[in-house]
Amino acid sequence: MSAETSSLDFHPLRADLYQELHSRPFQVIPSTARVTHIAVLVTPEQRRTQFAHLQRLHRLLGEPWPEQEVSCYEHNFGKLRVRREVHMEFASYTFINLGISSAEPFAETGISSLPEGWLEQLEGTIVGAFHIEVRPSEEDARSELAYMRKYFEGMRLIGSSPQEGAARVLGSFQLHSDHFGRFMVLNHKMSNSQLGRLVQRLMEIETYRLMSLLALPLAREMTPSLNDMDHELATITQSLADNESLDEQQILAELTHIAARIEAYRAHSTFRFAATRAYHELVLTRLEELREDEVSGHLTISEFMTRRLTPAVKTCEAVGERLEDLSRRVDRASDMMRTRVELAIQSQNQQLLSSMDRRSRIQLMMQHTVEGFSVVAISYYLISLLKLGLDVLQDSGLAFNKSLVLGVAIPVIMVLVFLGIRTIHHRFIRMARRQ
Structure with missing residues (x-):
């Protein structure tokens, strides 16, 4: 290596890249x-x-x-x-x-x-x-x-x-x-x-x-199953279009089963179909390089390949494309089915919320009723306590009109109890709103 090139940074695979063009000489x-x-x-x-x-x-x-x-x-x-x-x-x-x-x-x-x-x-x-x-x-x-x-x-x-x-x-x-x-x-x-x-x-x-024809038996073997899956998928899609009453769980299970079969076929065939396309391209390239002239009474190799090999390769390509199309259609049907299920769930949630709202109003009316009873009950106990206190005061020699005092205290106590309960009620409401 000369002094001028010794400092250059050569790619480690550079020699291999050059050699690759000469690895299979004629x-x-x-x-x-x-x-x-x-x-x-x-x-x-x-x-x-x-x-x-x-x-x-x-x-x-x-x-x-x-x-x-x-x-x-x-x-x-x-x-x-x-x-x-x-x-x-x-x-x-x-x-x-x-x-x-x-x-x-x-x-x-x-x-x-x-x-x-x-x-x-x-x-x-x-x-x-x-x-x-x-x-x-x-x-x-x-x-x-x-x-x-x-x-x-x-x-x-x-x-x-x-x-x-x-x-x-x-x-x-x-x-x-x-x-x-x-x-x-x-x-x-x-x-x-x-x-x-x-x-x-x-x-x-x-x-x-x-090598390109190795995919043809596989394509023929897959075709009946693809026909069955196509029919099943068409039936499911039509039922969705007709807005029939369906068992969503069963439909989703069927779609999942079809999708799993499609993925199994794709895993088994994707490489083979891709290899078929690549080998076919190589055959066509080699045929062009022959530069054939016709021999009287005989098909040329190019004509024979075009007539026999190309349709077989097209069959494999059609099956591969059909497999991909089925996969996309299953995805769309699954999306529609999931949308249908989500709408049904939203409808159920709306009904549940309406029911909860009705229950809440009933509970609120019951609460107001209980609050009224609570005012009466608390006022009764407070007035009873006040009466005991007044009895003690009278017994101790303090002179006053006990009945008058109780008569005046009853409405005052009831108003104070009512205001106290309402204050507590509003405080809880403010706390709930802050949360």
């Missing part, structure tokens, strides 16, 4: 090669086991093995080239047999040179597995088609002439008797580098096509 494939590509769904544990299995292949073939796993690994075992790529949810293996052979197409494949039993012990679930026969073109166009058709077991073929006729590609996009798919590439005027890029695009198109 292969260089000669015009005579037999390629086998396998895509395997893996768990993190299976991925680690697969790397150990790859090391075992090196030991079986007498080659030094890699110590550390990388996203793209490639090694030549003489005439056999092995490439392993690690993706988010799957790993892909490409086996290229570069040896010269006089055997018929697909009689020898990319996996023919592997040690016996090694491939059968590969961990994971295989999604894509197909052979690609790469050969130079030595005949005219019509003879080529007749030559290529012989090796696809009578299946209907899809094909084109990519890169403005620089090569010819045919495939069936079906499984053959060996449980592998088949493609044949006849090279007209491509260099080894161009041929490697063409083969790489074919492998990616077929692999991503299969």
Whole structure:
């Protein structure tokens, strides 16, 4: 590092960011090669086991093995080239047999040179597995088609002439008797580098096509349940619109059950549907890069994908959108139901307050009545006490008219008691208002 740049603060991932663009280089494939590509769904544990299995292949073939796993690994075992790529949810293996052979197409494949039993012990679930026969073109166009058709077991073929006729590609996009798919590439005027890029695009198109279709069985499985939930939700919404007398508790329980089922489906399908969209975009990008010309009498790969793959992807997208729409509709129905319950509670509260107000007025009238009785009772006891006091005074020799004194004291005592009770009553009212 020069003195001028030694003091610069470089991002710690800068080198990795540069290397990422070169982590999966295109292969260089000669015009005579037999390629086998396998895509395997893996768990993190299976991925680690697969790397150990790859090391075992090196030991079986007498080659030094890699110590550390990388996203793209490639090694030549003489005439056999092995490439392993690690993706988010799957790993892909490409086996290229570069040896010269006089055997018929697909009689020898990319996996023919592997040690016996090694491939059968590969961990994971295989999604894509197909052979690609790469050969130079030595005949005219019509003879080529007749030559290529012989090796696809009578299946209907899809094909084109990519890169403005620089090569010819045919495939069936079906499984053959060996449980592998088949493609044949006849090279007209491509260099080894161009041929490697063409083969790489074919492998990616077929692999991503299969990965994108993994969501289709899930979408079909979910559709009947979505139909049932849609019908249940429509019934509930209609009953709310008709303002029928409903059991709010039962309706809320049904809405909660539907919402729980929807969330379970979303948790199970969101990643799969998102992956389908991503894989489909990759397929369309690789198809554009092929720059196909039509082969007389055959659908091009782009036409086939547009006609068959795109509707399947649209089906998955429609189910995903329907799931989201159902979720929003359940939320709106729940909001309406909660509003209905809140209005009912407010009505009950209003009735309760009216009842409490009536009770309060009755209690107030009863209180006034009790206050009147209280004035009489307290006045009676006070007058009785006054009479006892006057008797004591008379007995002590004090001369006065006891009856007159009692007669004058009775109204005075009653007025004073009444005023005292009213004063206490008003004091409590002021205290309650301050609180």
